[in-house]
Amino acid sequence: MNAPVFATLGCRLNAYETEAMKELAAAAGLSGAVIVNTCAVTGEAVRKAKQEIRRLSRENPGASIIVTGCAAQTEPETFAAMPEVARVVGNHEKMQAATWQVLAAPDLIGETERVQVDDIMSVRETAGHLIDGFGRHRAYVQVQNGCDHRCTFCIIPFGRGNSRSVPAGVVVEQINRLVDRGFAEVVLTGVDLTSWGADLPGEPRLGDLVRRILKLTSVPRLRISSIDSIEADPALIEAIATEPRLMPHLHLSLQAGDDLILKRMKRRHLREDAIRFCREVRASRPEMVFGADIIAGFPTETETMFQRSLDLVEECGLTFLHVFPFSPRKGTPAARMPQVRGPEINERAARLRALGDRVLGEHLGSQVGRVHRVLTEGVRIGRTEGFAEVAFGADQPEGTILEVRVTGQDGARLLA
Structure with a gap:
């Protein structure tokens, strides 16, 4: 059987969960199926999910298509209506062994419900799945899931549920297992990482988890994925400043540079908070590199408001931009606000991306001639501690950390 x-x-958390699902599916003996783990962050993400389902159906005739992930959780009826789809499975259900045992049964549809999506808001715990199926060099470890906040543009809490934390001991066990298998870098992932611990006894913070990982594991490189800078705790700030094994790269959920737009988004920070955070972190660790999510064309955004987002890139010293053209999600407050015209949204997104290309090129240019510690991810490719991609001119041993001198850059990556 195939x-x-x-x-x-979608996101890194989805990538982690796919690896966990692979192991659950293998243990259940599932075969002859295609599993699509979807994203719902924008309307475009849902459109791409449907496009991917149709493509995979054409390429795998006769296979049963199982759709899961955030889009399946928030719009199960959309995917159940697709003739290519055999089953729709929710975000909680996809991580349960019993689900995969049912899916592996000979009557894939049979007497079971075609749509298996329960109320994600009723889920109170997140299991830390111990997985073995990652690539060879960098692994993602889920430490948190869900979100208690309700940003006006975001559908994700309804796809992921409220915030739940994986206990620190389980996280440490997972990382030690990965280190024993030769992984040189671990990335902590979650939907709202800085909320980690709020639902655990004693209410520890993300900084406490980071310090425990660095104390109880020998992982050479620990990286944090996207965080909400306004919720960074003192222990995390101290770890960033003092722990060389904690990588000098943070991706920030900034979203906009105008205070009124931030309030209409129901964000928890203001423009000056973001600027101050970047300034203070870089003062304590000068090599720190920042990335950020920024939305172009949020409802009611004027050209002047948008200009403040452009200015924020410079004022925060951002290097890696993840630009989202605003896409209204049905059921969110932002979808009911006065909308910016589509062409204006696209034009602003293009300007943000052009600025992103420029600041990335400037950052890469500033690294030429410097020596970097690079984790090789292939014989000709690697990543610096600051997450810049490096292309090698000759084959290198995979999965090793090398000290290399940067000889040039091509606008997107460093050359060595």
């Missing part, structure tokens, strides 16, 4: 095919769309 092994199942997995396709992952």
Whole structure:
């Protein structure tokens, strides 16, 4: 029988969960199926999910298509209506062994419900799945899931549920297992990482988890994925400043540079908070590199307001931009606000991306001639501690950390 095919769309947490699903599917003996782990962050993400399902159906005739992930959780009826789809599975259900045992049964549809999506808001715990299926060099470890905040543009809490934390001991066990298997870098992932611990006894903070990981594991490189800078705790700030094994790269959920837009988004920070955070962190660790999510064309955004987002890139010293053209999500407050015209949204997104290309090129240019510690991810490719991609001119041993001198850059990556 054919092994199942997995396709992952969206965030790093989805990538982690796909690896966990691979192991659950293998243990259940599932075969002859295609599993699509979807994203719902924008309307475009849902459109791409449907496009991917149709493509995979054409390429895998006769396979049963199983759709899961955030889009399946928030819009199960959309995917159940697709003739290509055999089953729709919710975000909680996809991480349960019992779900995969049912999916592996001979009557894939049979007497079971075609749509298996329960109320994600009723879920109170997140299991830390111990997985073995990652690539060879960098692994993602889920430490948190869900979100208690309700940003006006965001559908994700309704796809992921409220915030739940993986206990520190489980996280440490997972990382030690990965280190024993030779992984040189671990990335902590979650939907709202800085809320980690609020639901655990004693209410520890993300900084406490980071310090415990660095104390109880020998992982060479620990990286944090996207955080909400306004919720960074003192222990995390101290770890960033003093722990060389904690990588000098943070991706920030900034979203906009205008205070009124931030308030209409129901964000918890203001423009000056973001600027101050970047300034203070870089003062304590000068090599720190920042990335950020920024939305172009949020409802009611004027050209003047948008200009403040452009200015924020410079004022925060951002290097890696993840630009989202605003896409209204049905059921969110932002979808009911006065909308910016589509062409204006696209034009602003293009300007943000052009600025992103420029600041990335400037950052890469500033690294030429410097020596970097690079984790090789292939014989000709690697990543610096600051997450810049490095292309090697000759083959290198994979999965090792090398000290290399940068000889040039091509606008997107460093050359060595």
